[in-house]
Amino acid sequence: MQKRVFQKYLILCLTFLCLSDLSALKSKNKNKSKCVLPRNLAREIDSYKPILKDIKNMTTNGFFHGLTFNELATFVNKFSSRISGSKTLERSIDYMLEKSKNMSFDNVHGEEVMVPRWIRGKESVKLLKPLVKNIPMLGLGYSVGTPQKGITAKAVVVRSFSDLILRANEIPGRIVVFNQEYVNYNETVKYRSQGAIEAAKFGAVAVLIRSITPSLEYIPHTGMMDYNVNVTKIPAACITVSDAQYLNKLADEDKEIIINLKMNAKTYPNVKSRNVIAEITGLIKPENVVVISGHIDNWDVGQGAMDDGGGAFISWSALALLKYLGLKPKRTIRTILWTAEEFGLIGSSHYINIHKLKEPNLQFVMESDAGTFTPLGLQVSGTNLVKCIIERIFSLLKPEVNFEINDKAEGPDIDSWINSGVPGASLWNANEKYFWYHHTKADTIDLENPEDLDKGTALFASVAYVLADINIDLPRNKLVIKERI
Numbered sequence: 001m002q003k004r005v006f007q008k009y010l011i012l013c014l015t016f017l018c019l020s021d022l023s024a025l026k027s028k029n030k031n032k033s034k035c036v037l038p039r040n041l042a043r044e045i046d047s048y049k050p051i052l053k054d055i056k057n058m059t060t061n062g063f064f065h066g067l068t069f070n071e072l073a074t075f076v077n078k079f080s081s082r083i084s085g086s087k088t089l090e091r092s093i094d095y096m097l098e099k100s101k102n103m104s105f106d107n108v109h110g111e112e113v114m115v116p117r118w119i120r121g122k123e124s125v126k127l128l129k130p131l132v133k134n135i136p137m138l139g140l141g142y143s144v145g146t147p148q149k150g151i152t153a154k155a156v157v158v159r160s161f162s163d164l165i166l167r168a169n170e171i172p173g174r175i176v177v178f179n180q181e182y183v184n185y186n187e188t189v190k191y192r193s194q195g196a197i198e199a200a201k202f203g204a205v206a207v208l209i210r211s212i213t214p215s216l217e218y219i220p221h222t223g224m225m226d227y228n229v230n231v232t233k234i235p236a237a238c239i240t241v242s243d244a245q246y247l248n249k250l251a252d253e254d255k256e257i258i259i260n261l262k263m264n265a266k267t268y269p270n271v272k273s274r275n276v277i278a279e280i281t282g283l284i285k286p287e288n289v290v291v292i293s294g295h296i297d298n299w300d301v302g303q304g305a306m307d308d309g310g311g312a313f314i315s316w317s318a319l320a321l322l323k324y325l326g327l328k329p330k331r332t333i334r335t336i337l338w339t340a341e342e343f344g345l346i347g348s349s350h351y352i353n354i355h356k357l358k359e360p361n362l363q364f365v366m367e368s369d370a371g372t373f374t375p376l377g378l379q380v381s382g383t384n385l386v387k388c389i390i391e392r393i394f395s396l397l398k399p400e401v402n403f404e405i406n407d408k409a410e411g412p413d414i415d416s417w418i419n420s421g422v423p424g425a426s427l428w429n430a431n432e433k434y435f436w437y438h439h440t441k442a443d444t445i446d447l448e449n450p451e452d453l454d455k456g457t458a459l460f461a462s463v464a465y466v467l468a469d470i471n472i473d474l475p476r477n478k479l480v481i482k483e484r485i
Ligand SMILES: *[C@@H]1O[C@H](CO)[C@@H](O)[C@H](O)[C@H]1NC(C)=O
Pocket: 029, 030, 031
């Protein structure tokens, strides 16, 4: 071995392996992580065990046991319909600001941002031929309305965008019904967001889209849609899976289908809203920040208990819990309740843009916006070192809770931070049924479970506290896409 190479090896060995905590490597468990942290760092993380024990105990036996659920229930019952642009949303923001001041959080304030104001108005779908039947529906956010008498037209049922193209000559003047299969949300949501654009290109007068859900429950799901400046804006609504399949069956039987669609939907000029900010200011490096977040707005149907009341409240309660325990981390922990997420990440995009210069100060960002069912751990975007630190934090919560790390944070509001290299995470939870109730009248407090919310609160509080207090500044995650544990 060349002398210089050997020296390099020795230095490498000294800085990593020789000083490392090797217990993980010794394990016989094949699934055991490959994490090898520098020994001093491992020791430092382990020193937080008593504090994490207090956090855990406080949510299982102490004052915070059941608190997140109770606060969430009070909130969603008081402010059920917190749609962007509404007075109710603003009153719910006032309420959270007041609660935050009551908790004596630091730097409590609302940060203004202009948000869309779309109002659904009266709406209906009526099947006129081959038989008369009212069809439950929900207009889509940003959709234009119909004339007062509605639009009455023959319907063409298609199963995909390629199906639409094949039948292009049948489309002019028709209502297009999309009866696409549900693959997964990410894949299938394009029918809701792009359906009106694609159908309008071929001259359709309106679209009815099968709700984006794996569930067969007889409820329509709403959500946001897009228009394109180059094609006519046509009204768009979702119908139930069952009715989309029924219309498809009628079409397969060569029945002539005639539908009347009425929508009074209107978009008004943007109005002021606010992102809610509350924090525990750091003692040593106050300008360095760990963010925990969820969005405060929801749709105008249901209570938005799941999307995203649960995420907002574990983020708020986690801060309250740390405050209650009198903990003062070195860095700042900031809870942000984003506004107008449902209309296209309006609050978070604005916040992230206007605070761009402070982005290098972000230590870690977290979001919960995919349900607060039984927490399984975190989906993390970051270098191996970041993942290993979090895994070490999780190991301190055992044996009562067994959190694990999953790949890649998926939080719509924090996505642009993650993409520009800020390490971050989203709550990983047993959310198989999330899209059953997403954006429906069934998204109510009954879907939430007190113990699950306690666990989510404890998870956010534990990770936020340790990462805010630990000596190391976390590395950026430029390589996040290629890197895996
Ligand atoms: C290892 O992980 C796989 C996949 O997550 C799991 O199915 C298996 O049960 C695990 N085995 C052990 C010993 O934990």
